[in-house]
Structure formats: structure tokens, C-alpha cells
Amino acid sequence: MSAEESKSVTRRQFLETTTAATLGALAESQPASAASEPASGMKYRRLGRTNLKISEIGLGCASGLRSHQLGPELFNKYREELPAITNKLLDLGGNFVATSASYHDTEEILGRALKGRRKEAFIFTATGKRDAAAVIADCERSLKRFQTDVIDGYFGHGGFSDGFREAAQKLKKQGKIRFIGMSCHIPDQHRIRVEAGDVDFIFQPYNYMNLAKWTEETDEVSTEDLFKLCKQKDVGVMVIKPMTGHFVPNWAKKTDDPKVAAMIKKLKVFGKQNLYQAFLMWVLKNPNVSCAIVGMGTTQDVVENCAAVEQKFTLLHERLLEQYASLATKDYCRMCETCVSACPAGVRIPDILRFRMYHQNYGHERDARELYAALPSHQQATACQECHQCEQVCPARLAIARKLKIAHELLA
Ligand code: SF4
Ligand code: SF4
Incomplete structure (x- = not known):
């Protein structure tokens, strides 16, 4: 733990x-x-x-x-x-x-x-x-x-x-x-x-x-x-x-x-x-x-x-x-990073989902927001073009684009 x-x-x-x-x-x-x-x-x-x-x-x-x-x-x-x-x-x-x-x-x-x-x-x-x-x-x-x-x-x-x-x-x-x-x-x-x-x-x-x-x-x-x-x-x-x-x-x-x-x-x-x-x-x-x-x-x-x-x-x-x-x-991101190379926009998916976890699951709202703010804007969830290519390769078949939206609402 x-x-x-x-x-x-x-x-x-x-x-x-x-x-x-x-x-x-x-x-x-x-x-x-x-x-x-x-x-x-x-x-x-x-x-x-x-x-x-x-x-x-x-x-x-x-x-x-x-x-x-x-x-x-x-x-x-x-x-x-x-x-x-x-x-x-x-x-x-x-x-x-x-x-x-x-x-x-x-x-x-x-x-x-x-x-x-x-x-x-x-x-x-x-x-x-x-x-x-x-x-x-x-x-x-x-x-x-x-x-x-x-x-x-x-x-x-x-x-x-x-x-x-x-x-x-x-x-x-x-x-x-x-x-x-x-x-x-x-x-x-x-x-x-x-x-x-x-x-x-x-x-x-x-x-x-x-x-x-x-x-x-x-x-x-x-x-x-x-x-x-x-x-x-x-x-x-x-x-x-x-x-x-x-x-x-x-x-x-x-x-x-x-x-x-x-x-x-x-x-x-x-x-x-x-x-x-x-x-x-x-x-x-x-x-x-x-x-x-x-x-x-x-x-x-x-x-x-x-x-x-x-x-x-x-x-x-x-x-x-x-x-x-x-x-x-x-709801469980394996942090395997498989989606990273599949994303044409360069969104830092595993990091954003991890910060969302800090916020939603750990209750560390302020720290999660600070970590998200430290990501360059072109790697944040707003850069997502909703092409869903990441979801095709994600071994857990997570609804990534939707989760990124939620993450941004929580963290921005
Ligand atoms: S849906 Fe968004 S995060 Fe996923 S590959 Fe497309 S642009 Fe990247
Ligand atoms: S491919 Fe899926 S499980 Fe792996 S880091 Fe990306 S979102 Fe998480």
C-alpha cells in the first residue's frame, strides 16, 4: 500500500x-x-x-x-x-x-x-x-x-x-x-x-x-x-x-x-x-x-x-x-501505456487517468489538479480529437475519450 x-x-x-x-x-x-x-x-x-x-x-x-x-x-x-x-x-x-x-x-x-x-x-x-x-x-x-x-x-x-x-x-x-x-x-x-x-x-x-x-x-x-x-x-x-x-x-x-x-x-x-x-x-x-x-x-x-x-x-x-x-x-487503467503511441494527438492518457484516480479515489483534489496543470496543454485532455484509436488498443477496452472528458472537468 x-x-x-x-x-x-x-x-x-x-x-x-x-x-x-x-x-x-x-x-x-x-x-x-x-x-x-x-x-x-x-x-x-x-x-x-x-x-x-x-x-x-x-x-x-x-x-x-x-x-x-x-x-x-x-x-x-x-x-x-x-x-x-x-x-x-x-x-x-x-x-x-x-x-x-x-x-x-x-x-x-x-x-x-x-x-x-x-x-x-x-x-x-x-x-x-x-x-x-x-x-x-x-x-x-x-x-x-x-x-x-x-x-x-x-x-x-x-x-x-x-x-x-x-x-x-x-x-x-x-x-x-x-x-x-x-x-x-x-x-x-x-x-x-x-x-x-x-x-x-x-x-x-x-x-x-x-x-x-x-x-x-x-x-x-x-x-x-x-x-x-x-x-x-x-x-x-x-x-x-x-x-x-x-x-x-x-x-x-x-x-x-x-x-x-x-x-x-x-x-x-x-x-x-x-x-x-x-x-x-x-x-x-x-x-x-x-x-x-x-x-x-x-x-x-x-x-x-x-x-x-x-x-x-x-x-x-x-x-x-x-x-x-x-x-x-x-474503471481500472493498467498504466500499461499501450495507448500512448496510438494517440495521434499525443495526449498523456495514463498520466491523466492517474491524476483522475488521485482526485476521485484518493481524495487528493488539490494535488491532482496541480499535477494536471503541470502537463503541457498539448498533452492535456483538451487535445483529444475523439478519434477513439486509443480505445482500440487498450487491453482493458476502457472508454478513454469519455474518461478524459470527466478527468478534465475534475482537474482543470
Ligand atoms: S480518442 Fe483522444 S486520446 Fe484517444 S487516441 Fe484519439 S485523440 Fe488520442
Ligand atoms: S492502454 Fe488502457 S490500460 Fe493501458 S494505459 Fe492506456 S488507458 Fe490505461
Whole structure:
């Protein structure tokens, strides 16, 4: 969960809303959640040809970027919590932390948090730079921030370039990094680098909403095929956005929305089954996945997430996810960016839909408006010519042109 969510509705509050508080006392026969019990049974998987044995749950730090966007109060709250979150993860057997040089000072915070516990964690970090000299300079800074001699996994953030490969291979020869990878949202971009043998691991978004029945077309096939290719090439797969990119509680807090009210009512049958754990369990059912990387805002999130690895995915979990997805799918942008290149007008569709989400779902109206105002006018929703070409390629078949109009009304 990202720190920004804590301002509107926390994961804990959401679970309470959908279970005890809203639904009354639970039947004794309902399965108990492991949410409040410390996990002692962390599980580990091999990360492809790196041969690292990494915990099934890892810590991601994109929340730091988002909370910074949403103002100093939330940003500082997140920064203050991060050391405790990191230590809790290690205490529960987690051994994987990932961030990026561009996620503000998360590298420094993690570096301080890991002091004295460096050997307990694999450090993965990234650069968005594509030029070889700039990549090397970024990596040197990351080593200092982490207070370490070696970064276990170094990856191109949001893509890969020949310059990154050249620099990463040099850094590897120098012993400053151990393994090379990339992150991005588009399976085909990963595929190119996996096939070329450039990467030891990838960070790919993947969650229950990828299933064909929720995306109508491409997501499931392309992502599953990518994972099979990774297996074949022995490339490690780390999953990002396993819980759909923090969409869940914010959407569900709108209890005056009839659809949300209906969902909460239907969730009654699931008792204490934890929606977040269900998302994680679903991702980890895939044997081609090594680790689910989760942004966590509190130590309680860490406890709940780690507890998910000990549980068995049941029909109840499946139904819980189905219930959520059937209500959320038509409004859920996967942030896959597939629509960007299809738009002749150059509208920044994923950004605008994300700002709309901040406004509508997170309740951060002022910040959302500021972010929208910072977009150049030719990339704002008013540049849309309503040609609907984006909707033809969107894997979720979202009504993008209509959503852009709504977004502009909210944000302008
Ligand atoms: S409908 Fe608007 S946003 Fe979509 S492709 Fe056409 S111009 Fe771009
Ligand atoms: S609107 Fe559709 S294609 Fe564009 S980023 Fe969102 S999910 Fe992807």
C-alpha cells in the first residue's frame, strides 16, 4: 500500500469496513485470517540464472515517489516509516528490497535501515539514465547512498538501452553490481531484451486483473507468454503492482456508490479473507514468478503480506477477487501505456487517468489538479480529437475519450 492511501483510507480501515465494522460479527465457521499473526514461514524461490534465493515477498519503494507528489506531510510520513518497514520485513524472513535512484532519497533511507543487516538483504536498484556515462555516475551514487560495495541487481528503470547495457556490463566486471535487469510495463519491451540475452531478471506488472476475462484481449496472453519465455531463458521474474497498483481501498471507500455498497455487502460471505493477501496469493500461484514486490506503508502491511505466503489459495479467495474485479475492471487503467503511441494527438492518457484516480479515489483534489496543470496543454485532455484509436488498443477496452472528458472537468 502506498503512503498516500493512508490519508484517505488505510488498508486496515478498508478491511475493517468490509468485515467486522460493516458486516457485524463473523460466523465462527469462517476461516481465520493470519493477518494479525506474525509470519514465521517465509518461502523462497530461485531468481532465474542469478541463482539468488529470494523471499516470495519483497519491498518496493514506488510509494516514496507517489507520496512526494502528494505533498511533504505524506512524503515525510512515508520516509519516517520506511526503516521500520524494512526491518520488519527482514525480521519476518523477507530478503529483497528494490527501489530506484529516482525515488527520492529512498536509497539513503534503505542504506541506513540496512546498516548492520546488509547481509540479510538483496539490494536491487535502478537508473532511468540511458547514456553509459550517466548510468555509471548514477550507480556510483547509488552505491554510496546504500553504503555498500556491491548492488545485487542493477536495472534499467522503465526501459533498457545500449548505453545502459554497456555501462552495466562494465560495472559488473568491476564487481560493483552482480546482475543486470530491467523494469517496464510493456511485456513486448521485456521480450526483446530477454530474447537478446541482455537481462538476468525483469520487473513486470502482473495481477489478477491481467486475466483475459478482465482485459478482454491482450494482457494475459502477452504477460504469460513473456513469463514462459523467461522460464525458458532462465531469466528471473519479479512482479510489480501485484495488488493492481494500489487501486483497491481507495475505490472501495466510496461507500455511497451503489456498486461499492453492493460489493461490501457481497464481501460479507468472505468474512476475514483478506483481499490484499488474495491478490498476492494469486500472483504467487504462478510458478514462473519469483517474487511479488509490494509497496508497504506500515509494519502491519508487512505482517499481512508476509502471512500470505503461508496460506493456501482457495475458492473463496478466487471469488473475492472475482467480485472485486467485476466491479472495478471498467474503471481500472493498467498504466500499461499501450495507448500512448496510438494517440495521434499525443495526449498523456495514463498520466491523466492517474491524476483522475488521485482526485476521485484518493481524495487528493488539490494535488491532482496541480499535477494536471503541470502537463503541457498539448498533452492535456483538451487535445483529444475523439478519434477513439486509443480505445482500440487498450487491453482493458476502457472508454478513454469519455474518461478524459470527466478527468478534465475534475482537474482543470
Ligand atoms: S480518442 Fe483522444 S486520446 Fe484517444 S487516441 Fe484519439 S485523440 Fe488520442
Ligand atoms: S488507458 Fe488502457 S492502454 Fe492506456 S494505459 Fe490505461 S490500460 Fe493501458
